[in-house]
Amino acid sequence: MRNLLMATVALSLSGCALAQSSAPVPVAQSSQSEARPQAGDSQANAELFFMIEQLQGEVRRLQGELEEQRHQLNRLSNQSKERYIDLDQRLLDLAGQLQAAPASGGGSSAEAPEASIKPVTREYRQPTDAERQAYQKIQASIRDRNYDAAIDGIYGFISEYPEGDLTVNAYYWLGEVYLVKPQLEQAKQAFTIVATRFSDHRKAADAIYKLGVTYDRLNEKTEAVRQMERVVSSYPATNAASLAKEYLNRR
Template identity: 45%
Template sequence: MRYLLTPVFAAVLILPTTLPAQSDGDAPLVSSDSGAGGGSSTELFFMVEELSEEIRQLRGQIEETNHELDRLNRQSRQRYVDLDQRLVDLSSRVAELEDASGNASSSADSEESDSASSADSGDSSGEQGSASYRQPGEEERKDYASIQNLIHNEKDFDAAIDEIYQFLDKYPEGDLTVNAYYWLGELYLSQESYEQARQAFTIVTSRHKSHRKAPDALFKLAVSHDRAGNPEKAKEALERLQSEYPETESAAKGRQYRSEEMG
């Protein structure tokens, strides 16, 4: 009996010392799980902060874009006002010239026949009383070439419009000035800004009738009216084109346009 109890007693003595060892071994498992949860929370926090910063940056970019759009809209409206004022001023000057021309004609009618003959010989040179235009200097040619490069090579129409306005301010009169007005109309027409295009072409067709760009401008004036929803004004411009420049390539284009586009 004594020999039987001895192993049991030994097991009881060993058991209390073994259990704490197992408990100590379990402790790191609980600590490890807790650490993993803390790391996930920290990572999530930084992700939220990063996304919040990206949102703030995007909002800033949107605000900058809106400011730029507002600036461009204001600039566009100012261009329209400037061009409209130019047209008003030029129309007034044309009216003054026409009045002066009318007075000169009345005076000429009272002169003797030899003066009339001299006047007739002066008209023998031909087209529309061809006016002379100031020829450009080297710097003016370079400025105009820069505009043409923006239009035909770089296709940067907004920049070309900006340079045309600068060109017109710098060279208000001259042969290339008329060209610049024509190209201003072309650019506005391509951007579907039909009213601005109409005004630019009108400056060429009303003030510079003898210029080489006048027939083209009159044709494009008709196109501007038509695309803006004014077919009657377009027809008037096309009829004027046939009447004033019947043998030009622009007149042929006008006939084709009226037949194919306007019915």
């Protein structure tokens, strides 16, 4: 009996010891297995954050470069327009001096100077295929009412293809676009270029009529009438002359 009791107690103590020694093992393994992914996730997040910071910095740099290029393009565009306007104005001033020269010499009528500057009919350079395509692109911008693009296109066209048949058309349409915007002083200048420098061209009569319209919208009625009379007297067989007569009859 005593031996049986001692064996039972020993068996119970060994069972408790076994239970205590085996219980913590799963807990330790679980905490270690959970610790490893958390450390890996933290490193991955840090790398991702660093990459995002680099990309954001690159985007900011590219945006700065884009703004700088846009500013330079606008500046060059404005300089180009100012250069051509200045050149055309100097040509107009020269034309005015040529008009004034005969009048100072001999008591001729007021109409004589304008008649004297009309050049002998000349042959205008015919456009190349590339020139026609560039001109058609300008016309498309005008049809789409994209007037700013049309103006930029016309100035570029005049620069690249000077003194050609379509160049005169380009000057005329520059006046038309400015008339629509309306930028009347610029329209007056463009129509005057056609009327004085290219008075033998097929667009001259239309340009002088539109010059009269421009003066009318500027409320310079006397000059408007003078231009309309000029169309009728100098280009009597044109549609522009018919329109000019209608204007004069409405007065």
